[in-house]
Amino acid sequence: MATVLIVEDEDSLRETLSRYLVHEGHDVIAAASGYEALEAGFDAEPDVLIADWMLKNHIHGLHVSEVFRALHPGLNTILITGFPSRDLLEESDRCGVSRLLEKPFDLKDLHDAVDVALADSNEVDGLGPPIAAIAISTTGEIEFSSSRAIELMKAAGLPTDASQLSDLIEGDPVKTLQASESDWVDAPLRSPGGGGWLVRARQRPGKVGWLAVFCPREEEQRRSDPRVRILLDVRSGTATRTLHDHGPVVVVERDGVVRRLLVSQIERVGAICYPSDDLTSALRLLAAEPRAQTVLVDFALAGPDMQSWVSQIQAVRPGASIIGTGGVGAESDLLAQGVAAVLRKPWRINDLMDAIEGSSATTTR
Numbered sequence: 001m002a003t004v005l006i007v008e009d010e011d012s013l014r015e016t017l018s019r020y021l022v023h024e025g026h027d028v029i030a031a032a033s034g035y036e037a038l039e040a041g042f043d044a045e046p047d048v049l050i051a052d053w054m055l056k057n058h059i060h061g062l063h064v065s066e067v068f069r070a071l072h073p074g075l076n077t078i079l080i081t082g083f084p085s086r087d088l089l090e091e092s093d094r095c096g097v098s099r100l101l102e103k104p105f106d107l108k109d110l111h112d113a114v115d116v117a118l119a120d121s122n123e124v125d126g127l128g129p130p131i132a133a134i135a136i137s138t139t140g141e142i143e144f145s146s147s148r149a150i151e152l153m154k155a156a157g158l159p160t161d162a163s164q165l166s167d168l169i170e171g172d173p174v175k176t177l178q179a180s181e182s183d184w185v186d187a188p189l190r191s192p193g194g195g196g197w198l199v200r201a202r203q204r205p206g207k208v209g210w211l212a213v214f215c216p217r218e219e220e221q222r223r224s225d226p227r228v229r230i231l232l233d234v235r236s237g238t239a240t241r242t243l244h245d246h247g248p249v250v251v252v253e254r255d256g257v258v259r260r261l262l263v264s265q266i267e268r269v270g271a272i273c274y275p276s277d278d279l280t281s282a283l284r285l286l287a288a289e290p291r292a293q294t295v296l297v298d299f300a301l302a303g304p305d306m307q308s309w310v311s312q313i314q315a316v317r318p319g320a321s322i323i324g325t326g327g328v329g330a331e332s333d334l335l336a337q338g339v340a341a342v343l344r345k346p347w348r349i350n351d352l353m354d355a356i357e358g359s360s361a362t363t364t365r
Contacts, residue, residue: 001025002047002118007037007064008080009056017050020107021114034059038067038231039204042211043135043144045072048117050110053081053088054289059230060272062095067227069096070131071146076117080105083285087259087275131228136201137209140165140173149214156191169197177201177210184223187214198223202232226267241269241353247291248272249356252282252309253325254301258345262296262325265349266356277301279309286316294356295320296343299327299334310338321359 004026008014011032018030029044031037034057041049049068051061065077079092082103092100098117101109130148137143141164145153153160158168165173170188179185180201188196198220201212213232215222222228249266251273253259259275266273274289276282279302286292295313302309310322324339325347334342340359343351 001027002114003027003029003044004048004050004114005029005031005037005041005044005046005068007031007034007049007051007055007061009033009052017110020110024111024114026114033057034061034064034230035233037064039206041068042071042133046075048114049075049077050114051077051079053079053083054274056291058270058272062091062097063227063230065095065097066128067131067231070128070148070227071133071231073130073147076120078110078113078117082288083274083281085276085281087256087263087277128225128227129222131225131231132214133231134165134212134214135204135209136165136173136177136212138174142167143209152197152214152216156189156195157193158189158191169199177212180212181210184220186217200228200232200234241350243270243353243356246271246356246360247293248274248289249294249296250282250285250289250292251275251296252279252301253277253296253298255298258298258325262352265352269349269353279312283312283316286313286320293317293320294323294360296323296325297339299324299337306337306339314338321356323355323359 004021006014006017006028009032014030018028021028029040031040034055049065051064053061055061061079068075076098078099078101079097080101081088084100084102098120099113101113131146132149132152133146134142134149135144142162150160162168168190170190176187180199184198184200186196187199197214197216199212199214201210204211213228249271251259251262253262254277263273263275274285276285297309299306313320313322322339323341323343324334325343326345327334327342331342341355343355
C-alpha cells in the first residue's frame with residue numbers, strides 16, 4: 001500500500017481519516033499543523049499528502065503541498081476544503097493537486113481520491129525546481145537527503161551515499177550548521193573540483209539535529225524561494241517590513257489579477273491570505289477562521305452597499321479591521337462608509353503595510 005501524510009487541525013476528523021486509511025492497509029502519519037507535518041513527514045517520503053486548506057498556523061494546506069512537492073517530486077496531494085472557490089481551484093491546479101475534496105465528504109470519496117492520487121502521473125509544470133535538503137544529526141551524521149540534494153552531490157563529484165556531512169563539506173560541519181541558523185553561509189566542498197554551496201539550517205524541534213537546505217552559489221536566488229522560507233521557518237523572507245504574528249487576512253476583490261496580487265504580497269510579508277470574489281464566501285471564511293481580524297473589501301465590488309457589507313462583516317467578526325481598496329472620491333467620504341482605512345489603487349507594498357498596520361492599531365484602541 002502507500003504512506004499517507006494527513007495534515008488536519010480538527011482532531012476528530014484527523015483521527016477518523018487516520019483510522020480509516022490504516023484499516024485500508026496504508027501507513028499513516030498524522031499532523032495537526034503545517035509545521036508539524038513538515039517535521040513528521042520530511043524524511044518519511046510519503047506517497048500521498050492529505051491536507052486541509054485552512055490550517056491554524058502560519059501556513060495553509062497548499063503551502064504544505066508545495067514544500068513537499070519540492071522535496072518529494074513523486075508525491076500527490078489531496079486538498080480538503082469547505083470553500084471550493086474559483087481561485088482555490090485554479091491555485092490547486094497550478095500546484096499540482098491531484099484531487100480536491102469538499103467538506104462534508106464520506107469515506108468512499110476519500111478512498112477514491114487516494115486511488116486517483118496514487119495513479120496520478122504527477123507531471124505538472126510551473127511548480128519550480130526541487131529543494132536540496134538534508135537532515136543531519138547533532139554529530140553531523142546524514143539521516144536523509146532529498147532527491148535534489150543527491151543530484152547536487154553527484155554533479156559535484158561527491159559520494160551520494162555519504163554518511164557524514166564532513167564527507168561533503170570542509171571544516172567543522174556542526175559549526176557551519178550553527179552559523180547557518182541565522183543566515184546563509186558558505187560551505188566549501190570536498191569535491192575534486194573544489195567550489196562550494198550556500199547553506200541555511202534550522203534545528204528540528206522535538207528531535208536532535210538540523211534540517212539544512214543547500215544551493216550552488218550560482219543559484220543563490222533560490223534563497224528567496226517561498227518554499228525554502230517555509231521549510232526553514234524564516235518568517236521575514238526578503239521583505240524589509242513584515243507582519244509579525246499577524247492573523248490571516250481575508251480579501252474580497254472582484255478583479256482576479258488584483259486578488260492574486262494581494263494574496264502574494266500579503267503572504268510575502270508574513271500573513272496567510274484567504275481570497276474571495278463575493279461577500280457570502282468571505283463571511284463563511286470569517287466564520288470558519290476566528291483568527292482573521294483584517295478584511296480588505298473592494299469598493300467597486302461592494303458598490304452602494306459598502307456600508308451594509310461593513311455591517312455584515314462586523315456582525316460575524318466584531319472589531320474587525322476593514323480596509324476599503326480602490327475607491328473614487330474624497331477620503332472622508334470613503335471612510336464614512338465604515339472602513340477603518342482606504343488603500344487606493346494602484347498601491348505599493350508599503351501602502352498595503354501602512355493600511356493593514358494602521359487599521360489594526362485603530363480598531364484596537
